[in-house]
Amino acid sequence: MAESDESIAHQMRKLRRLRVQRHARSLVSTLAKRFNFDDKIRGIELGVEEGRTAEAMLACFPRLRLTAVDCWTCGTHTTDWTQEQQDNNLVSAMLRIRQYRSRVRLLMQTTDDAVHQLRRGRYDFVFLDANHSKEGVAADLKNYSRLLRKGGFICGHDYGGVGDGTGRFGVKPAVDEFCEQNKITNFYRDPGSLIYWFRLDNKVVP
Numbered sequence: 115m116a117e118s119d120e121s122i123a124h125q126m127r128k129l130r131r132l133r134v135q136r137h138a139r140s141l142v143s144t145l146a147k148r149f150n151f152d153d154k155i156r157g158i159e160l161g162v163e164e165g166r167t168a169e170a171m172l173a174c175f176p177r178l179r180l181t182a183v184d185c186w187t188c189g190t191h192t193t194d195w196t197q198e199q200q201d202n203n204l205v206s207a208m209l210r211i212r213q214y215r216s217r218v219r220l221l222m223q224t225t226d227d228a229v230h231q232l233r234r235g236r237y238d239f240v241f242l243d244a245n246h247s248k249e250g251v252a253a254d255l256k257n258y259s260r261l262l263r264k265g266g267f268i269c270g271h272d273y274g275g276v277g278d279g280t281g282r283f284g285v286k287p288a289v290d291e292f293c294e295q296n297k298i299t300n301f302y303r304d305p306g307s308l309i310y311w312f313r314l315d316n317k318v319v320p
């Protein structure tokens with residue numbers, strides 16, 4: 115474990131003050147098991163929406179450099195937002211992460227397009243939470259796993275949730291297929307928050 119239980123508890127109190135959602139708290143504690151809060155980390159968030167999870171990560175990891183990707187357009191697979199709501203989400207995200215702007219690169223693009231602007235082998239983690247269709251998740255896993263440095267890890271949201279159960283989402287089937295193809299054995303998930311994570315090189319990371 116990279117951080118002590120005491121410092122994780124301190125960050126969790128900070129997150130309660132920010133009123134972040136359960137999955138963001140779970141993500142931060144997952145990151146805290148692999149990185150120290152003052153480590154230099156490069157991460158990517160796919161799907162930013164109102165910037166709540168981005169804010170949580172940036173608040174807890176003061177040396178995190180985050181590339182945040184969202185197209186903020188209506189008609190994406192996962193959300194029912196109108197364009198007006200998406201515009202509002204973008205404004206909310208910008209306001210939330212404004213104070214961290216020196217550490218954030220915001221890419222207003224689809225994940226398929228944004229990947230071409232990012233260097234391979236550079237990132238410590240990628241958090242997948244954009245297009246939740248099976249095809250979308252499969253493409254993001256394939257494209258963004260190439261950007262990770264050795265030992266970097268993949269995490270994401272909505273694995274095995276209601277959306278997967280009804281067939282509206284395809285997160286679980288896409289992730290399971292990717293893990294099977296890449297012989298991933300160190301797969302973990304937090305059923306309460308629907309966060310999952312694994313390392314590509316199969317090193318143990320509970």
Ligand SMILES: C[S@@+](CC[C@H](N)C(=O)[O-])C[C@H]1O[C@@H](n2cnc3c(N)ncnc32)[C@H](O)[C@@H]1O
Pocket residue numbers: 138160161162163164165166167168183184185186187190191192193203223224225226243244245246250
């Ligand atoms: C579930 S929300 C993200 C929530 C955010 N990660 C959080 O924890 O607060 C999904 C977001 O992904 C974006 N999105 C969906 N498909 C996308 C795509 N193909 N490329 C970029 N963004 C996409 C939507 O605009 C929406 O804002």
